[in-house]
Amino acid sequence: MRGDQAARLAANAAALKVRREDVIFMEGEASSRIYILLSGVAKLCYVNRDQRVLVGFVGPGEVFGLSSLLPQTTRPFRCEAYSDCSVAVVKPEVFVDTVLGVPLERLSFVLDVTVGRWWGMVVRYANFVGLGLRERLAGALLELAEKFGVRDSRGTLLTIKLTHADLAELVGASRQRTTEQLGDFERERVIIREGRRLIIVPEKLWQLANTPQAN
């Protein structure tokens, strides 16, 4: 980073000292700040009812809390200090204007249609960690429905023809188990098969994806 940019950022940043275990931001919060770690180590974690996933560590010099660069997002992860940290906190508008000389909304829009996909993938994978095939498959189907589905009287019809093998690769499972699980879903009436096309019932599936098991 160029010296003048660093100086300008420093002038517009608030300094924050946090102790080990303290929270820097919480999941669910509105993303309204960008953070730069000056010293110490922080960790990013995803909290899914009982499951906790450590998404990654942040080291000195790294910029984090970047969901504030996307339009109207809330934090998907929690960030807490792993050792005592000192952090610079800056508004995204200021950050973007300083390092790029572009208004935030403009960058925000571009990032959303480009690297926004990366963000989505990270969240999806973090979600999947520690889940069984059943939940992963349910999640994947919901995602597909949102992206390639059209509304139908019985649910959401997938406009794309998927083989079980492809679905298996998508959720990281074997073809056989995927077939089996789809059979279960059909028996539980959360998906309907019409020839080789799938109709899914998002409401039921969603419930099912987030309940331990049974039913």
Place this chain on the structure above:
Amino acid sequence: MRGDQAARLAANAAALKVRREDVIFMEGEASSRIYILLSGVAKLCYVNRDQRVLVGFVGPGEVFGLSSLLPQTTRPFRCEAYSDCSVAVVKPEVFVDTVLGVPLERLSFVLDVTVGRWWGMVVRYANFVGLGLRERLAGALLELAEKFGVRDSRGTLLTIKLTHADLAELVGASRQRTTEQLGDFERERVIIREGRRLIIVPEKLWQLANTPQAN
């Protein structure tokens, strides 16, 4: 996207028609183009010797092949047409200048220190899918060594004090199995313990992470 931007992009883009199963770009290639999917569906997949992971689908209107926005990267994923597709191909310089009015190198640099982390996480998770605890743990240790390690006569010393529970959360495994696997690694002399600090031997560990098992 604004009309004039779209027009300018269109004027500077090459049209590409591909048939189902055709490759749009290969893993390992230099990332020298940005792609916009005009019609059809494409898939992004990660190929790890025998394992194939379907990272995600690309739908009409989406922009992909974005690793070209980061400095000197090669494609980590392969992209192939899932149905017949028509694609617009454009140079990253042109794309960035058109939609943001900023030179590519400038954006590239900024993305690298900000959302570049997302990219890294996606690649890591894609890597981990379908691997056993042994390989995931080896991968995580290597990553930690690169980020928080200092060279030592016997290997790379981790400057950060990790509990087994944290490591377990990082690799998505239980604490007990993590402890056990660390024990194995120590017995195989790919890590050394000095009190509660870890020294890892990257060369050996790396080999071990990419071999089926045994040894």
Place this chain on the structure above:
DNA sequence: TTAAGTTTGTCACGGCCGCGACCAAAGCCC
């Protein structure tokens, strides 16, 4: 130093799921 809490090490049980095998059904090409 003692006591309470945290971290590490080990075990057995049981469940999920990869894997090979095999066959039925559906497309596909001639």
Place this chain on the structure above:
DNA sequence: GGGCTTTGGTCGCGGCCGTGACAAACTTAA
């Protein structure tokens, strides 16, 4: 229609790993 390929469905074996339990080692506070 007749063969061939692709996809879907099912079974059983065996391995990986989550889980609960418990003890030992270490850390921190009193």
